[in-house]
Amino acid sequence: MDLKTYILRRIILMIFVVWGVLTLTFIISHMIPADPIGAILGPQAPPELVEKIRHEWGLDKPLYQQYIDYIINFLKGDLGKSIRTNKPVSYDLMKFFPATIELATFSLIIAIIIGIPIGIISGVKKDTMIDHISRLFALSGVSTPVFWLGLVLLYIFYYMLGILPGPGRLDSSISAPPRITGLLLIDSLVTGRFDAFTNALLHLVMPSFVLGFYSAASIARITRASLLEVLSKDYIRTARSKGLKERIVIFRHALRNALIPTVTVIGLTYGSLLEGAVLTETIFAWPGLGRYSSQACLYMDFMAVMGSVLLIALIYSIANLIVDIAYAFLDPRIRYG
Amino acid sequence: MRKEYLIGVIVVVLIVIAAGAYYYYTLPKPTEEETTAPPPTDVETLIIAMDTSDAVSMDPARAYEFSSCFVINQIYDKLVDFELPDLSTVKPEIAESWEYSENGTVWIFHIRHGIKFANGDPLTADAVVYSLRRVIQLGQTASWVLTQFVSSPDQIQKVDDYTVKIVLDKPVAPSFFLTTLTFTTTAIVNPNVVEAHAKNGDMGSEWMTDHSAGSGPFILEKWERESEIVLVANPNYWKEGLPKVKKIIVKHVPEPTDQLLLISKGDVDVATGLTPDQIAQLKGREDIKIVSTPRQHIVYLGMNVKVEPLGNEKVRLAIKYAIDYDGIIKMLKGSAMKWQTIIPYTVPGALNSTPFSKDVEKAKQLLAEAGYPNGFEITLTTPPVYPYADIASKIKADLEEIGIQVKIVQMTAAEMYEKYRKQGLEIVLAGWGCDYPDPDNNAKAFGDYRVHQLAWRNCWYDDHAADLAEAAGLEFDTKKRLEMYKELQEYILYHGPYAVLYQEVAQEAVRSWVKNYLPDPSFFLQDLSKVYKEIPSKASTGCILPLNYILSSLTVFIIANVALLYVAEYLRRASYHLVN
Numbered sequence: 001m002d003l004k005t006y007i008l009r010r011i012i013l014m015i016f017v018v019w020g021v022l023t024l025t026f027i028i029s030h031m032i033p034a035d036p037i038g039a040i041l042g043p044q045a046p047p048e049l050v051e052k053i054r055h056e057w058g059l060d061k062p063l064y065q066q067y068i069d070y071i072i073n074f075l076k077g078d079l080g081k082s083i084r085t086n087k088p089v090s091y092d093l094m095k096f097f098p099a100t101i102e103l104a105t106f107s108l109i110i111a112i113i114i115g116i117p118i119g120i121i122s123g124v125k126k127d128t129m130i131d132h133i134s135r136l137f138a139l140s141g142v143s144t145p146v147f148w149l150g151l152v153l154l155y156i157f158y159y160m161l162g163i164l165p166g167p168g169r170l171d172s173s174i175s176a177p178p179r180i181t182g183l184l185l186i187d188s189l190v191t192g193r194f195d196a197f198t199n200a201l202l203h204l205v206m207p208s209f210v211l212g213f214y215s216a217a218s219i220a221r222i223t224r225a226s227l228l229e230v231l232s233k234d235y236i237r238t239a240r241s242k243g244l245k246e247r248i249v250i251f252r253h254a255l256r257n258a259l260i261p262t263v264t265v266i267g268l269t270y271g272s273l274l275e276g277a278v279l280t281e282t283i284f285a286w287p288g289l290g291r292y293s294s295q296a297c298l299y300m301d302f303m304a305v306m307g308s309v310l311l312i313a314l315i316y317s318i319a320n321l322i323v324d325i326a327y328a329f330l331d332p333r334i335r336y337g
Numbered sequence: 338m339r340k341e342y343l344i345g346v347i348v349v350v351l352i353v354i355a356a357g358a359y360y361y362y363t364l365p366k367p368t369e370e371e372t373t374a375p376p377p378t379d380v381e382t383l384i385i386a387m388d389t390s391d392a393v394s395m396d397p398a399r400a401y402e403f404s405s406c407f408v409i410n411q412i413y414d415k416l417v418d419f420e421l422p423d424l425s426t427v428k429p430e431i432a433e434s435w436e437y438s439e440n441g442t443v444w445i446f447h448i449r450h451g452i453k454f455a456n457g458d459p460l461t462a463d464a465v466v467y468s469l470r471r472v473i474q475l476g477q478t479a480s481w482v483l484t485q486f487v488s489s490p491d492q493i494q495k496v497d498d499y500t501v502k503i504v505l506d507k508p509v510a511p512s513f514f515l516t517t518l519t520f521t522t523t524a525i526v527n528p529n530v531v532e533a534h535a536k537n538g539d540m541g542s543e544w545m546t547d548h549s550a551g552s553g554p555f556i557l558e559k560w561e562r563e564s565e566i567v568l569v570a571n572p573n574y575w576k577e578g579l580p581k582v583k584k585i586i587v588k589h590v591p592e593p594t595d596q597l598l599l600i601s602k603g604d605v606d607v608a609t610g611l612t613p614d615q616i617a618q619l620k621g622r623e624d625i626k627i628v629s630t631p632r633q634h635i636v637y638l639g640m641n642v643k644v645e646p647l648g649n650e651k652v653r654l655a656i657k658y659a660i661d662y663d664g665i666i667k668m669l670k671g672s673a674m675k676w677q678t679i680i681p682y683t684v685p686g687a688l689n690s691t692p693f694s695k696d697v698e699k700a701k702q703l704l705a706e707a708g709y710p711n712g713f714e715i716t717l718t719t720p721p722v723y724p725y726a727d728i729a730s731k732i733k734a735d736l737e738e739i740g741i742q743v744k745i746v747q748m749t750a751a752e753m754y755e756k757y758r759k760q761g762l763e764i765v766l767a768g769w770g771c772d773y774p775d776p777d778n779n780a781k782a783f784g785d786y787r788v789h790q791l792a793w794r795n796c797w798y799d800d801h802a803a804d805l806a807e808a809a810g811l812e813f814d815t816k817k818r819l820e821m822y823k824e825l826q827e828y829i830l831y832h833g834p835y836a837v838l839y840q841e842v843a844q845e846a847v848r849s850w851v852k853n854y855l856p857d858p859s860f861f862l863q864d865l866s867k868v869y870k871e872i873p874s875k876a877s878t879g880c881i882l883p884l885n886y887i888l889s890s891l892t893v894f895i896i897a898n899v900a901l902l903y904v905a906e907y908l909r910r911a912s913y914h915l916v917n
Contacts, residue, residue, distance in 0.1 A: 032752070035751055035752075035754065035755035035758075036751065038751060038754045038755050038758060047758060047789050048789075049476075049478070049480075049481060050758070052476060053477075053478070084393055085393070085546070085562065086393065086394055086399075086542070086543060086546045087543070087546065092562075095561075095562070096562075096563070121908070124911070125911065151594050154594075154595065154598055155598065158598060158602070159598045159601065159602055162602075163893070166595070166598060166599055166602070166604055167590060167592070167595045167599070168564070168565075168588065169564065172378060172382070172384050172565070172586050172588060172604070172605075173378060173379060173382075176561075282591050282592050283592050283594075283595065284595075285563075285564070285588070285589060285590050285591065285592070285595060287561065287562065287563035287564040287589075288563075291563045291591075292562075292563065295390055295563075298749065298751070299751065300751045
């Protein structure tokens with residue numbers, strides 16, 4: 001079986017994964033004894049009105065009927081309408097997802113920039129002071145609560161020093177560029193709005209550092225562990241005994257093999273960053289998928305919950321697939337078949 | 338290697354010290370002008386930090402939440418309105434005058450001439466008839482505010498271009514009907530614009546979710562959910578010289594600490610969602626004022642009469658005497674005031690009577706008289722949010738002092754209200770806000786089980802209270818009417834299934850350069866058209882990038898570079914050592 005067949009098989013499997021996720025989410029969200037209409041209408045609403053609106057949204061139908069309707073609409077490409085926003089869920093996702101893509105991408109870049117060098121340094125200088133310090137740094141990354149770090153950074157860099165902008169994606173004084181992709185950086189570049197570009201970039205610094213710092217820890221740890229493993233291999237000893245420079249031994253012989261597990265972690269990290277980070281998004285008033293889906297859950301907005309979960313499931317499946325394919329390029333020994 | 342390491346460290350430390358010293362000496366020293374610095378934001382733009390997560394729609398026929406009603410009141414006009422802070426006299430707005438028939442069922446409203454919608458269309462009786470009928474036809478969330486008087490769209494008729502006739506189902510107190518017309522549901526929309534965007538018979542409701550078609554002081558420019566709501570001044574606004582600012586940005590800031598940072602720095606002009614602790618922190622600052630007002634929102638304990646032994650009036654009274662009201666209010670640090678009747682302070686007819694305070698002996702005695710000298714077990718349900726969860730723990734402790742064992746159950750509002758509506762809770766800790774500042778609103782909810790609200794949810798089928806609430810709603814003589822409400826409140830205070838714990842107090846932080854900003858006791862009466870920002874007289878606009886901004890960034894840049902270089906050099910040497 002060649003790579004193409006492999007990918008095809010994986011995509012077919014993905015359909016089942018998505019279907020399974022949909023069904024499970026449907027069952028869980030509809031089994032919870034909570035009332036989305038009541039949540040939207042608030043405590044004051046008279047019961048007749050609650051019933052009327054419930055009927056309008058088709059929530060009084062039997063559960064299996066709602067499920068069948070949902071699947072049929074889903075196959076037609078219709079994710080339903082959000083009870084809360086009164087807009088098609090697909091429209092909402094298109095609106096919220098770009099903010100998350102931007103944040104996730106920058107966070108991942110920061111995570112790689114911090115994580116991989118730390119992993120290499122502490123791997124190469126195993127059990128020295130520098131190893132301990134880098135591991136401590138990485139450890140503090142996972143163990144620092146993001147809301148705390150976020151607020152401290154805001155306090156120092158926004159409030160005290162004033163060198164970075166406050167919460168949000170853009171300053172209030174800067175009008176957003178016309179929406180093309182929803183990615184502010186790209187939209188502002190395409191339309192030549194350099195003021196918006198710099199501002200959006202500056203706004204990205206703190207939230208992506210917070211998320212990146214957090215993700216860097218796992219990347220650093222896995223890089224260190226696998227580098228140590230590779231460094232003890234026979235071919236490294238051979239390379240060293242040939243009299244190769246240590247730099248070449250590490251970067252050309254060891255690192256390429258050591259990075260394979262790191263790629264998996266990076267791929268999955270990107271997947272989880274893309275599902276949105278509720279706490280970071282809340283602290284930085286970031287209008288991303290995390291805020292959208294958490295609000296949807298709080299209001300029991302079924303369609304929006306299912307739409308978000310579906311998107312996340314897709315992202316994970318695709319991230320996994322890409323990771324697996326990347327293996328083939330990184331490691332010549334891996335062949336799919 | 339150790340030596341090189343040391344030298345490196347010393348070099349870095351020296352550079353940091355040198356840069357720091359240089360930075361310190363070049364810092365511009367504070368001068369007189371700087372203490373009266375102008376707002377960092379545009380003076381023509383008012384920026385408000387608010388948690389707008391609750392907003393569902395900007396369609397007046399649908400909106401029923403705090404932040405959406407707040408915005409709708411800026412973009413639409415209503416027939417009549419209140420002018421803060423006065424909540425007792427209804428003032429003309431679109432309708433310049435009105436009259437009603439002897440039995441109060443036929444109302445005639447005379448529409449003001451010369452009002453234009455934001456797009457220039459004249460506002461006539463047609464628009465009023467269309468808007469009010471639309472509310473009834475769409476039958477959305479807040480439609481009941483109108484349909485409780487007018488059940489069919491045909492009861493709203495145009496008499497001529499500037500006269501509208503509304504026929505009510507049955508006679509009601511005139512002040513009651515007029516007061517409900519101040520709620521945003523009855524906002525007047527432009528039929529031409531709305532109909533142009535209608536699809537599938539929704540009367541434009543989907544489009545209206547994030548667009549405006551009104552005649553109010555502002556126009557909804559855009560609503561980016563979870564980000565910001567932008568309003569711009571309506572050039573065709575009919576009130577001379579208003580609005581005073583050109584733009585309002587309602588910035589969505591869900592995190593209170595962020596709001597604190599933003600207002601402290603002056604990047605927002607108003608912060609609406611600060612915690613009591615944060616308010617205390619800002620008190621005493623010259624550049625920030627704290628404005629506060631009692632909100633028309635009470636927090637109460639509801640006791641389900643169907644659940645034994647809560648059906649026993651003495652048991653309920655014992656609970657009312659067991660609670661440490663003052664302790665709860667102290668706990669809430671200024672965001673609550675003592676209030677025990679069901680109609681909140683500032684609503685006409687509210688009875689200021691606070692007979693209950695913690696009296697363990699009396700409570701125990703009442704419990705013994707009721708036949709429960711050793712107490713009983715009961716469940717208290719509340720949403721897991723501040724301050725309810727904290728209050729629940731306090732009440733648990735209070736009730737345990739008289740022998741009542743309380744089990745606290747926390748559930749999300751969505752889940753709790755589902756159960757509450759089905760009379761499925763034992764004791765509930767919840768809040769209740771007025772939809773309009775008329776006593777009828779709370780009197781019926783708490784007193785009249787026939788309207789299926791709180792009295793019904795707590796299974797309190799008391800015909801005396803229900804009849805009284807109903808009769809007061811029909812009383813024409815305002816003075817007599819308010820007396821009836823006082824009687825009802827007194828009755829519910831001792832016999833009803835509620836222990837009203839306190840009334841909320843709204844506290845907002847406002848920059849001193851903002852003028853005319855009044856806190857709103859309700860959630861839909863805020864009028865921002867008269868609010869403006871004043872530039873301090875000695876203001877200098879200054880350069881866009883202040884010197885200390887450049888210097889501090891430069892310092893950080895240098896430090897980072899030196900550190901990076903050092904690390905790189907160290908790595909190079911380290912690898913060299915490894916090889917050898």
